[in-house]
Amino acid sequence: MKEIVIISGKGGTGKTSITAAFAALANKEAVLADCDVDAADMHLLLAPTARHTHPFYSGHRAEIVAANCSQCGKCVPLCRFDAITSGPDIKIIPSACEGCGVCVHECPQNAITFNEQRCGEWYQSDTRFGSLVHARLDIGAENSGKLVSLVRKEARNLALAEQRELILVDGPPGIGCPVIASITGADVVCIITEPTCSGQHDLQRLLALTKHFEIPTFLTVNKWDINPEMTATIQQEALKQGVKLLGTIPYDSEVTAAQVAAQTVVERGDNSAALAITVAWNNLYKHLKLINTTP
Amino acid sequence: MRLSPPQTTVQPMKLAIASGKGGTGKTTLAVALAQACLSPVHLLDCDVEEPNSHLFLTPHFSKKQPVTVAVPQIDETLCSHCGQCADFCQFNAIVALPKQTMIFSELCHSCGGCIRICPTNALTETDKPVGTIERGQCDHITLVKGTLDVGQAMSPPVIRAVKKQHDPKYLTIIDCPPGTSCPMITAVRDADFVLLVTEPTPFGLHDLTLAVETLRQLKLPFGVILNRCDIGDQGVVNYCHQESITIMLQIPDARQVAVAYSRGKGLLDALPDLKPQLQRLLNTISQSQQGGQI
Ligand code: SF4
Ligand code: SF4
Ligand code: SF4
Ligand code: SF4
Numbered sequence: 107m108k109e110i111v112i113i114s115g116k117g118g119t120g121k122t123s124i125t126a127a128f129a130a131l132a133n134k135e136a137v138l139a140d141c142d143v144d145a146a147d148m149h150l151l152l153a154p155t156a157r158h159t160h161p162f163y164s165g166h167r168a169e170i171v172a173a174n175c176s177q178c179g180k181c182v183p184l185c186r187f188d189a190i191t192s193g194p195d196i197k198i199i200p201s202a203c204e205g206c207g208v209c210v211h212e213c214p215q216n217a218i219t220f221n222e223q224r225c226g227e228w229y230q231s232d233t234r235f236g237s238l239v240h241a242r243l244d245i246g247a248e249n250s251g252k253l254v255s256l257v258r259k260e261a262r263n264l265a266l267a268e269q270r271e272l273i274l275v276d277g278p279p280g281i282g283c284p285v286i287a288s289i290t291g292a293d294v295v296c297i298i299t300e301p302t303c304s305g306q307h308d309l310q311r312l313l314a315l316t317k318h319f320e321i322p323t324f325l326t327v328n329k330w331d332i333n334p335e336m337t338a339t340i341q342q343e344a345l346k347q348g349v350k351l352l353g354t355i356p357y358d359s360e361v362t363a364a365q366v367a368a369q370t371v372v373e374r375g376d377n378s379a380a381l382a383i384t385v386a387w388n389n390l391y392k393h394l395k396l397i398n399t400t401p
Numbered sequence: 402m403r404l405s406p407p408q409t410t411v412q413p414m415k416l417a418i419a420s421g422k423g424g425t426g427k428t429t430l431a432v433a434l435a436q437a438c439l440s441p442v443h444l445l446d447c448d449v450e451e452p453n454s455h456l457f458l459t460p461h462f463s464k465k466q467p468v469t470v471a472v473p474q475i476d477e478t479l480c481s482h483c484g485q486c487a488d489f490c491q492f493n494a495i496v497a498l499p500k501q502t503m504i505f506s507e508l509c510h511s512c513g514g515c516i517r518i519c520p521t522n523a524l525t526e527t528d529k530p531v532g533t534i535e536r537g538q539c540d541h542i543t544l545v546k547g548t549l550d551v552g553q554a555m556s557p558p559v560i561r562a563v564k565k566q567h568d569p570k571y572l573t574i575i576d577c578p579p580g581t582s583c584p585m586i587t588a589v590r591d592a593d594f595v596l597l598v599t600e601p602t603p604f605g606l607h608d609l610t611l612a613v614e615t616l617r618q619l620k621l622p623f624g625v626i627l628n629r630c631d632i633g634d635q636g637v638v639n640y641c642h643q644e645s646i647t648i649m650l651q652i653p654d655a656r657q658v659a660v661a662y663s664r665g666k667g668l669l670d671a672l673p674d675l676k677p678q679l680q681r682l683l684n685t686i687s688q689s690q691q692g693g694q695i
Contacts, residue, residue: 116451116453117422117423117425117579118422118424122604144581145421145422145423145579165491184513186512187512201619204510204512206512211514211518243582245611245615250582251554279451279580280450281450281549282549282556282584283554283556301663302663303664304428304451304453307456308451308453314552315551315552332659332660332663333663333664336663336664362632365602366633366634
């Protein structure tokens, strides 16, 4: 079984649209996973029906029980996250509490409760391209990294149960905690970038990250025709760093049109983006066969 | 460049530029607003995982300082292997084995709890670098840029370090990280006003609704900027209408914007006509801060 994680660094490079198109091209051979739990959008194109919904609990939140609090103020300076307001009425700001438990432990009156937090939900769903594991993080909830790890674990379980060869993961943006959680231990990473100064800049940081975790890395440049010279530069730099190129995808208004129609771009018949994405997928698929399978 | 005196004063305030979805033009807008501003302005790049504002400004960075977090270090000779620190740590950053206590500093949230709890004083705090902040000047714009070190998981400490550079004497524009989880909340938390940048597509709409819910929960005033307003569909406009959210500005989808962007040129290079509109936008927000209505 092989797990492919698709990431982009900066947002707006077309990562989700391309991942959904890959899902369509995988021809039901893959279990799909949406690890962009902070802003999960893949369901808008895949129209999943949830088979199972599970709550996601993670971490704790401190809360002062006013009746038991003597207003001694001891907890205020102990909180490293400035989550406890001083002043006449000592309170904990829920959105600022990191759930470290220091105040709970130190309160002389035992006036602080520490309950487990419901942080979101995750789902096992059916789509027209096969099973999808996805999730929704509650508003302002923390620990998206943990939810990402959970989604990946469940996708792997499902792939084993359904005897699928592939797991296709739509990864989160950035290079921090959720991205690290989404790529550690993956078989390959596929980066979707765009030929812009920002895209180029973020790509360097992403490549440093995939090198750090020693994961084979592939690259495709989306909207390459916005700046052909930069596309060429980006590809040359990537090649030098041992990245394999999957080809380029042109700017095509069909990508937005497909999104509006809740379709993947390859379901809209012949258009230049769909053709290029198909070529990229076939290249990726060929390379995958050459990579050793993880147990 | 000579600055003409401001027609109306924009009050010093903290204006956060955020978006649920990445790639909607948040950074280009933050930079253009700073450029359009008639008086000195501070631009805080809090998108520390992918700081990009400087690419459009070419500032001269004069100061670079490390951002560190305090993590525990252990003196094995003092440790009695009681395991209390590992039991206490909510983030599984300490693993206590019968003969060894291990600290995984990349999971540590720097709460200081384990140090307080250790009965033998075997734990002390040490500074671990997680990123850098740089300060630079470009005409009337002071740019503070935070960068998370590659391989580091937690961006909020770097975001907090950037925000500590806030100077209440100036209008401060905060370029926030995308999304609605801890990094975004750390960046917007104490803003006076938030501009949510989105685009009129189903993805844009879905992520906008999440960002709106987040800001409502944080009780922050906000408005929407619709970028590439002529692509996609009517979903965002209808949603804003239903929810009585003001669309404060619409920016057209011009090929010259995409091309300029790809070359590291800003929004105002491609659409110079936008400048007076951005100035009016700043004035409107400034007036709303003094009790006016938007
Ligand atoms: S330490 Fe306990 S009793 Fe004292 S102010 Fe905090 S919550 Fe109240
Ligand atoms: S649990 Fe930790 S972060 Fe939350 S209020 Fe208490 S000390 Fe602060
Ligand atoms: S400082 Fe807090 S988070 Fe860090 S290891 Fe100690 S208890 Fe855990
Ligand atoms: S609490 Fe102190 S003595 Fe106990 S295991 Fe941790 S470091 Fe060692």
